[in-house]
Amino acid sequence: MMTYKIGVLNGDDIGPEVVPVAVSVIKEAVKGFDDIDIDWQELPVGFPSYLERGETLPEITLQTLPDLDAWILGPIGHMAYPKDDPKAINPHPILRRKFDLMSNIRPARSYPTIRSLHQDVDIVIIRENNEGFQPDRNMFIGQAEFMPTPDMALSVRVISRRNSEFVARTAFELARQRNGKKKVTAIHKDTVFKIGCGLFMETVREVANGYPDIQLEDRVVDTFAMNLVMKPQDFDVVVTTNMFGDILSDEAAGLVGGLGMAPGLCVGPDYMMAQATHGSAPDIAGKNIANPFAMVKSAQMMFACLGEKKKDSSLVKAADLVQQGLDKVLRDMKAVTPDLSGTAGTHQMGEAICDGINSFA
Numbered sequence: 385m386m387t388y389k390i391g392v393l394n395g396d397d398i399g400p401e402v403v404p405v406a407v408s409v410i411k412e413a414v415k416g417f418d419d420i421d422i423d424w425q426e427l428p429v430g431f432p433s434y435l436e437r438g439e440t441l442p443e444i445t446l447q448t449l450p451d452l453d454a455w456i457l458g459p460i461g462h463m464a465y466p467k468d469d470p471k472a473i474n475p476h477p478i479l480r481r482k483f484d485l486m487s488n489i490r491p492a493r494s495y496p497t498i499r500s501l502h503q504d505v506d507i508v509i510i511r512e513n514n515e516g517f518q519p520d521r522n523m524f525i526g527q528a529e530f531m532p533t534p535d536m537a538l539s540v541r542v543i544s545r546r547n548s549e550f551v552a553r554t555a556f557e558l559a560r561q562r563n564g565k566k567k568v569t570a571i572h573k574d575t576v577f578k579i580g581c582g583l584f585m586e587t588v589r590e591v592a593n594g595y596p597d598i599q600l601e602d603r604v605v606d607t608f609a610m611n612l613v614m615k616p617q618d619f620d621v622v623v624t625t626n627m628f629g630d631i632l633s634d635e636a637a638g639l640v641g642g643l644g645m646a647p648g649l650c651v652g653p654d655y656m657m658a659q660a661t662h663g664s665a666p667d668i669a670g671k672n673i674a675n676p677f678a679m680v681k682s683a684q685m686m687f688a689c690l691g692e693k694k695k696d697s698s699l700v701k702a703a704d705l706v707q708q709g710l711d712k713v714l715r716d717m718k719a720v721t722p723d724l725s726g727t728a729g730t731h732q733m734g735e736a737i738c739d740g741i742n743s744f745a
């Protein structure tokens with residue numbers, strides 16, 4: 385019997401709607417496996433935590449997470465937090481940084497039943513998570529964005545060999561595992577950022593030497609942004625630095641049905657965190673119309689990855705069942721949310737995914 389300790393951090397706005405759906409879907413999938421036991425631990429985070437405890441990332445959460453195998457982080461609506469209170473911080477960059485979650489794995493896949501710009505899209509973008517241009521996480525102490533004078537702003541970009549190597553390795557391992565094109569496309573702008581993108585590409589090429597079965601190609605980010613819109617079918621696994629990955633993964637989500645269809649998994653050497661690409665979508669919060677796909681798929685990726693890591697074939701099978709349940713709901717299109725042109729609510733779509741799982745279990 386394997387026991388997994390899994391954290392549940394609901395987050396803000398649509399978070400308390402989509403995260404419980406992800407948990408109930410996973411519970412349904414593991415039900416038939418006597419050798420899997422999950423100890424779910426709900427932990428405070430975000431604005432509900434601020435209202436209750438005066439902190440968006442309380443000590444109890446930070447102390448508990450290191451003891452867990454993995455956790456689900458719901459979307460965070462930090463833009464609505466009070467600006468003048470240091471206890472109202474944006475928790476997700478801190479969690480990504482503190483737990484060294486360098487690779488953010490973001491798939492974008494088209495489904496024939498879902499209206500999208502292209503069909504036959506199946507790509508995964510690996511975005512570096514903890515450095516690049518993002519000033520809220522790329523420094524040990526202090527912020528990487530500052531104003532030397534009232535009329536000048538500077539932003540410092542960080543690229544390290546260590547993080548570049550980790551994301552490149554994530555990309556090549558994934559390209560090897562997938563039944564895809566056995567290709568990694570590295571995105572950069574080394575024509576201009578000769579040193580920063582230069583170091584990134586030098587590191588990616590070094591990692592590629594260890595994967596002779598996988599082809600490495602590279603594209604300049606602006607060319608790739610166009611290629612992605614015009615012919616996304618040309619790509620399989622894509623690896624890039626933080627800011628480029630942030631933008632390109634939203635672009636990829638837009639190609640296949642929008643942010644409700646955009647899952648994500650943050651991984652590092654020791655921990656993993658399921659976190660959908662979308663934000664907390666305050667415009668649709670509390671209406672029971674948020675698409676739970678991205679959150680459920682993020683949790684599915686986390687359990688598949690945990691199963692591989694722990695060599696637990698039952699957990700891998702349970703994760704496969706979740707995928708089958710998701711595929712069935714998107715094939716049938718009887719219980720999908722309004723963003724997918726359906727009329728189902730968030731919970732109804734979650735129940736349909738559970739029914740789908742039961743039809744395969």
Ligand code: ATP
Pocket residue numbers: 398460461643644661662663664665666667668673674675676678723
């Ligand atoms: P952030 O910068 O925090 O990532 P964002 O600016 O990307 O947030 P989101 O909160 O992701 O913004 O929302 C962008 C749009 O996508 C909104 O109109 C929202 O309604 C829609 N959206 C996001 N997530 C979902 C979802 N799960 N289901 C349906 N629509 C969604």
